[in-house]
Each structure stands twice: as C-alpha cells, then as structure tokens.
Amino acid sequence: xxxxxxxxxxxxxxxxxxxxxxxxxxEAGPAPSEQAPADWEQRLADLLAFARRRxxxxxxxxxxxxxxxxxxxxxxxxxxxxxxKWFRVETxxxxxxxxxxxxxxxxxxxxTLPLDATMTAYAVRADHPARRHLRMLGADLVFKTPVLxxxxxxxxQTLACNPxxxxxxxxxxxxxxxxxxxxxxxxxxxxxYKLQRFGRGGFVSAALNTGVPIIPCSIVGxxxxxxxxxxxxxxxxxxxxxxxxxxxFFPLLGPLGAIPLPSKWYIxxxxxxxxxxxxxxAADDPxxxxxxxxxxxxxxxxxxxxxxxxxxxxxxx
Amino acid sequence: MAPKVVLxxxxxxxxxxxxxxxxxANPDIDRVxxxxxxxxxxxxxxxxxxxxxxxxxxxxxxxxxxxxTAHVDTVVHASVTANPAGPTGRTAMKEMNVIGTMQLLAAxxxxxxxxxxxxxxxxxxxxxSSRDPAVFTEEMGPKDLPSSGYAKDAVEVEGYVRGFARxxxxxxxxxxxxxxxxxxxxxxxxxxxxxLPVVPTIMGYDARVQLLHSEDALAVLERATLHDLPGVFNxxxxxxxxxxxxxxxxxxxxxxxxxxxxxxxxxxxxSARLVDFSPDQMRFLNWGRVVDTGLLKREFGFTPRWxxxxxxxxxxxxxxxxxxxxxxxxxxxxxxxxxxxxxxx
Numbered sequence: 251x252x253x254x255x256x257x258x259x260x261x262x263x264x265x266x267x268x269x270x271x272x273x274x275x276x277e278a279g280p281a282p283s284e285q286a287p288a289d290w291e292q293r294l295a296d297l298l299a300f301a302r303r304r305x306x307x308x309x310x311x312x313x314x315x316x317x318x319x320x321x322x323x324x325x326x327x328x329x330x331x332x333x334x335k336w337f338r339v340e341t342x343x344x345x346x347x348x349x350x351x352x353x354x355x356x357x358x359x360x361x362t363l364p365l366d367a368t369m370t371a372y373a374v375r376a377d378h379p380a381r382r383h384l385r386m387l388g389a390d391l392v393f394k395t396p397v398l399x400x401x402x403x404x405x406x407q408t409l410a411c412n413p414x415x416x417x418x419x420x421x422x423x424x425x426x427x428x429x430x431x432x433x434x435x436x437x438x439x440x441x442x443y444k445l446q447r448f449g450r451g452g453f454v455s456a457a458l459n460t461g462v463p464i465i466p467c468s469i470v471g472x473x474x475x476x477x478x479x480x481x482x483x484x485x486x487x488x489x490x491x492x493x494x495x496x497x498x499f500f501p502l503l504g505p506l507g508a509i510p511l512p513s514k515w516y517i518x519x520x521x522x523x524x525x526x527x528x529x530x531x532a533a534d535d536p537x538x539x540x541x542x543x544x545x546x547x548x549x550x551x552x553x554x555x556x557x558x559x560x561x562x563x564x565x566x567x
Numbered sequence: 568m569a570p571k572v573v574l575x576x577x578x579x580x581x582x583x584x585x586x587x588x589x590x591x592a593n594p595d596i597d598r599v600x601x602x603x604x605x606x607x608x609x610x611x612x613x614x615x616x617x618x619x620x621x622x623x624x625x626x627x628x629x630x631x632x633x634x635x636t637a638h639v640d641t642v643v644h645a646s647v648t649a650n651p652a653g654p655t656g657r658t659a660m661k662e663m664n665v666i667g668t669m670q671l672l673a674a675x676x677x678x679x680x681x682x683x684x685x686x687x688x689x690x691x692x693x694x695x696s697s698r699d700p701a702v703f704t705e706e707m708g709p710k711d712l713p714s715s716g717y718a719k720d721a722v723e724v725e726g727y728v729r730g731f732a733r734x735x736x737x738x739x740x741x742x743x744x745x746x747x748x749x750x751x752x753x754x755x756x757x758x759x760x761x762x763l764p765v766v767p768t769i770m771g772y773d774a775r776v777q778l779l780h781s782e783d784a785l786a787v788l789e790r791a792t793l794h795d796l797p798g799v800f801n802x803x804x805x806x807x808x809x810x811x812x813x814x815x816x817x818x819x820x821x822x823x824x825x826x827x828x829x830x831x832x833x834x835x836x837x838s839a840r841l842v843d844f845s846p847d848q849m850r851f852l853n854w855g856r857v858v859d860t861g862l863l864k865r866e867f868g869f870t871p872r873w874x875x876x877x878x879x880x881x882x883x884x885x886x887x888x889x890x891x892x893x894x895x896x897x898x899x900x901x902x903x904x905x906x907x908x909x910x911x912x
Contacts, residue, residue, distance in 0.1 A: 291908050298901045305897060306890075307815030310876075313807050313857045314701045315775045393697040396771025396826070404773070404809075413700040413707070 314414070315403035318383065325405050329372045336510070337471060338567070341373050342518040346465055349380040352419040353522065354457045355426040356546050357467035358445055358554065359434030362495045365510060366472035367428060373517055374424065385418050386426040391492070415456040427453045436493035438481070442473035443558060445551050451543035455533040458542075463522035466546050468553035471515030474564050476500070514567035516557050520549055570641035570683060570792060572598045574634060576625055576671065577646025579603040581753045581781065582687065584611040586645060586788050591618040600637055602630070603646070625667040631674035634681065641683040642675055643792055644668065647724055649689070649717040649848070650756055657716075657845070664720040672731045675738070683739045685791045686728050690744045690801060691718035691847060695854040704859045705744070705799050716845035739797040743787060746803035746858060749878050750781035751885020759842045762886065766814050767832055770823035774810040774855030777803045780878035783871040790869055800867050801858035804875040810852065817883050818890025826853070
C-alpha cells in the first residue's frame with residue numbers, strides 16, 4: 251500500500267547521462283530493513299517536501315516567471331518516458347552546448363505541436379553534464395492563451411522579442427529559439443525537412459548584441475509525429491489558431507489522433523558560431539545579420555539532409 | 568542643492584504624510600508645507616510635527632499663491648493616487664490626478680523660487696499585456712496605451728511633467744515610476760485585495776507581481792528630494808512573486824474566476840465595498856508587470872532594503888494574517904507520514 255504512494259513524480263535519475271536506454275528492473279517493493287533510508291522513502295520525503303513548498307508558496311521565481319522547482323519536479327518528469335521510450339531521442343554533439351554562460355540555440359521547427367521544443371529542453375536538462383535549463387522564446391499566441399501561457403512562463407519560456415532574449419543571454423542563460431515559428435511547425439507533410447524563412451533575423455542581432463555563440467540545432471524525427479496532410483483554414487480562423495491540422499488520425503479518431511507517432515528522433519547540436527568576433531555595432535549592419543542568418547539556416551539544412559541520408563527507417567532509425 | 572522650503576501634496580495619505588514627517592524631522596529644512604483637501608488623521612498630524620498643514624485643493628489656482636508666498640523651492644507631488652477616496656470615486660480621482668497636476672505645474676512654472684520637482688508616478692504607465700517584454704526599462708512605452716483609469720491618469724500626468732521640464736529647464740525634475748506598494752502600514756487596493764478571505768484570481772493566468780515596501784518608497788522619495796537626481800526612474804523591489812504564490816504565502820484561498828465573469832465579479836466586489844479594481848488594475852492581475860531597476864541602483868544610487876518577497880512577508884506578518892492551513896500542521900503531517908514510512912522499512 252505504501253508502494254502505491256511512490257509514483258515517481260520526482261525522478262532522481264533525471265541527470266544521469268544515459269547513452270542507451272536500459273530497462274532497469276523496477277524494484278518498487280519495500281527494501282530490506284537493514285538498509286538505511288530506502289530509495290522509495292527518499293522519494294516520498296522529496297515528494298512531501300515539494301508539496302509543502304508548493305502549499306506555502308515557499309519557492310523562487312525569476313523576473314520572467316520561471317519556476318525551477320515546479321519545472322524539475324512536476325513538468326519535466328512526465329516527459330521522461332516520451333523522451334526515452336517513445337521517441338528514443340538520440341543526441342549528437344552535446345559537447346557543443348557550453349556548460350555555462352549565455353548561448354543561443356537555434357533549431358528547426360516541425361511537428362504540428364511543439365514537441366520538438368519540449369524534447370530539446372528535456373535533452374539539455376537531462377543529458378547535458380551541466381543539466382542546463384533551456385529558456386525558450388515563444389510566440390505571443392502562447393502567452394495570450396490561458397493556462398498554456400502561465401505554464402509556459404513557469405517552465406522558463408518568455409516572449410520572443412529582442413529585449414527579453416538579450417536580457418536572458420546577458421544573464422548567462424541558455425536560450426532556445428525556433429525562428430521558423432508557425433510557418434515551420436504548421437507546414438504540410440510534403441514539405442518536411444524543408445526549412446522555412448528564418449524570420450527577420452532578430453535572433454542573430456540578439457546574439458550579436460550580447461556576443462554569445464549561436465548553436466545550430468537540427469532535429470530529425472519530429473516531422474513525422476503528426477503528418478499534417480490538410481489544414482482546415484475556416485476552423486483555424488474560427489478558433490484563432492494559426493492552422494487547424496488534419497493528420498491521418500486527427501480529427502478522424504478524435505482524442506486518439508492526438509497520440510504522436512513513435513518516430514525515432516535525432517537531435518544534433520552543431521559547432522557554435524561565434525558572434526563576439528564582430529564589433530559592438532555589428533547588429534546595425536543588416537548585411538552581416540542576413541549573412542549570419544543564412545549561415546545558421548544553411549548549417550541546419552545541411553545537417554538535416556545528412557541525418558536523413560543516414561536514417562534507414564522513420565520509426566526504427 | 569539642499570531644499571529649504573518643501574511642499575508635499577497628498578499629505579493626508581500614507582506616503583505624503585510620512586514624507587512630510589520625515590522632512591519635519593530634518594533640521595536642514597527650514598519649512599515643510601503639507602497640502603491636501605482633507606486634514607490628516609490625528610496620528611499622522613502628530614507625526615508630522617512642525618510641518619504646516621495647508622488645507623487647499625491643488626485643482627484651485629490658490630495653490631499658486633501658497634507656493635509663491637512661502638518661497639517654496641522644492642515641490643514633492645505625491646498625491647497622484649490609484650485609490651478612489653470614496654463612492655464618488657473614479658471621476659473625483661481623475662480630476663484630482665490630472666487637473667490637480669496641471670494646476671500644480673502651472674503654479675510651479677510661475678514661481679521663480681521653485682528649483683526642484685519630484686513626482687510620484689507609477690509603473691502602470693507601461694500598461695500590461697501579453698505582448699509586452701517580460702521586464703520594462705525606462706525607455707519602453709506601453710504596447711497599447713492604457714485607455715482608462717489610473718494608468719491613463721499617470722500617462723497624462725507624466726506628459727504634463729515632461730512639458731513642464733521643457734518649459735522650465737532650470738528645475739530639476741525627478742519622476743519615479745513605482746511598482747505596487749506593500750507593507751504593514753500602507754493601505755492600497757492591493758493590500759485590501761490580499762486581505763480578502765478568499766482571493767479572486769483570473770482563471771488560467773498567473774501574473775508576475777513586483778512590489779515595493781512602503782518604507783523603501785518613502786526612502787526613495789526622500790532621497791529624490793534631498794539630492795539632485797533628475798530623470799525618470801523605475802522603483803521596485805528585487806525579485807518577483809507569482810500572484811498564486813503570493814496568495815499562498817498570505818495563507819489565503821484563491822478563487823479562480825473565468826475571464827468572461829471577471830467584470831461582473833469586479834462590480835460585485837466594488838459594490839460590496841471590498842476592493843475597488845479599475846479595468847487597468849484587472850489587467851495587472853491578469854498579466855502582471857515587472858520593471859528593471861538597474862538605473863535606480865546605478866544612477867539614482869538606491870537599492871531597496873526589502874525584496875518583493877520580504878516586503879510581502881512583512882505585510883503578511885505585520886497584518887497578523889493567519890495562514891488558512893497551519894504550517895505547523897503541515898510539518899507535523901509530513902513528519903508523521905515519514906515516520907510511518909520508516910516503520911514499513
């Protein structure tokens with residue numbers, strides 16, 4: 251009965267680097283009595299301490315509304331099975347993500363729902379030796395939406411605008427941006443792995459102004475989770491969504507259609523592109539900003555093609 | 568230049584009154600004049616000591632005579648307020664804020680003795696929306712201009728102050744954009760809001776709230792008056808509380824209200840004389856607001872003694888609020904469960 255209470259809301263092995271998913275025998279039963287505090291007991295204590303902190307409001311949030319306590323104990327753990335078992339995410343080049351200091355991670359966006367962003371955030375939290383939090387920049391639609399907006403802020407996201415991005419980068423945070431935005435995430439299945447326009451290069455000027463490296467990040471596998479074969483524009487307008495997806499299973503199977511297909515994922519973090527080699531007014535030079543934007547975009551596109559040629563099967567990798 | 572004759576508006580309210588009291592206790596200042604439409608409470612009057620109370624309406628040109636005859640060299644405009652005085656409320660408040668400021672500035676412009684003007688403004692001038700950056704710096708403007716209420720008043724007041732600064736470049740003008748005040752002694756819309764037994768919130772949203780301890784607010788106003796520190800400065804405590812977190816720290820129960828029902832509930836609370844929220848304050852509860860205080864620390868030379876969290880805790884303990892769920896009970900339940908678990912081992 252006591253075993254039933256230790257449903258692992260809190261996962262202590264979150265930070266252990268794992269090259270391969272090894273199915274550990276689940277030992278939920280009570281440990282032998284000669285052992286000092288058992289593992290499940292520690293978990294129970296952590297859980298109770300977490301509940302007490304939440305009840306009393308005894309935690310810290312930063313000026314963006316980021317709540318690390320909630321993120322690590324409540325929002326991240328449910329992503330673990332999705333990351334390890336469902337998508338079997340493999341990360342490549344994690345050493346390119348610096349252990350400390352500001353850096354801007356730029357990635358391709360796909361998959362109808364932004365699961366690629368959450369998986370990348372989970373990857374740098376769980377698989378990076380420094381267990382960094384990825385502070386993501388989101389569209390204003392996210393923050394306008396009730397519940398979602400509040401949750402986004404608590405999980406460390408903030409509005410994609412230059413003041414916020416530069417403030418985060420200056421304070422030495424790892425910032426993630428998906429410059430394709432809705433054009434990328436809501437593109438039809440036939441355009442998969444074709445990068446869309448990279449906004450107006452605002453992310454490049456943010457990096458130039460703060461002198462942080464840009465890390466191109468290529469995500470393979472997210473395109474196939476909800477193959478978007480149609481877009482009901484009228485419904486989208488009615489609800490105020492940027493698109494209303496039709497996939498082979500949605501809305502045909504209703505809520506069942508919301509289950510993502512179990513594609514095999516690769517997330518590759520590329521060589522950092524330095525921006526501190528330019529002078530301080532570099533962000534005012536539109537040509538340089540365009541060129542850097544193109545360089546980042548090309549790097550990601552080429553990496554995507556390379557990863558795709560190496561992939562033999564969408565689901566098995 | 569140290570001030571000799573100081574005039575403080577809004578001296579019947581907490582900030583104006585206590586500010587006048589601080590100046591009265593300062594031997595370097597020859598004369599302190601406190602202006603308001605109604606006399607301060609007896610307690611406040613006693614604190615104000617040698618400060619002289621002038622019962623005058625700053626909307627009336629008479630104020631010019633007061634400033635001219637007393638040779639006022641420093642004016643502290645602390646009467647711009649978000650708290651409607653009574654049931655006649657809003658209109659009177661707007662009159663007082665906007666027309667009052669116009670008259671006061673006109674009087675200051677006329678008087679050759681005035682050397683310094685300190686204006687208590689508010690960070691509400693930045694508005695509050697989902698499309699705003701997370702943190703406001705002094706040079707940012709609101710995404711959509713506040714269309715009503717206190718925020719609009721404050722925007723207009725700041726506009727007049729800028730105009731005054733243009734016409735009288737010899738006067739050092741300091742505008743202080745305060746975040747919401749909190750503290751055991753001050754009475755604001757927000758302190759009344761958190762004192763409600765059940766605190767209504769907007770469902771699905773959790774605002775970031777930045778607060779300033781009332782004692783820090785007094786210290787900032789005092790520093791701005793005693794030193795020459797012209798400019799516009801954001802003033803707020805370090806750190807942020809989420810609205811839900813603040814309610815929990817106060818030991819209250821949140822009551823999430825669907826946003827469609829918010830205006831109705833707001834009217835209900837106003838007619839019950841509990842809390843009078845204007846639409847722009849509702850927006851604040853929806854989105855929250857955080858300002859950057861780097862300029863205050865670097866150029867103004869002031870670091871608030873209380874962080875947002877400490878200021879709020881001081882308010883909670885100062886008002887002797889009892890948490891709904893006793894912390895000792897929570898701790899003992901935690902100990903009990905862990906003890907029981909240890910026996911299973």
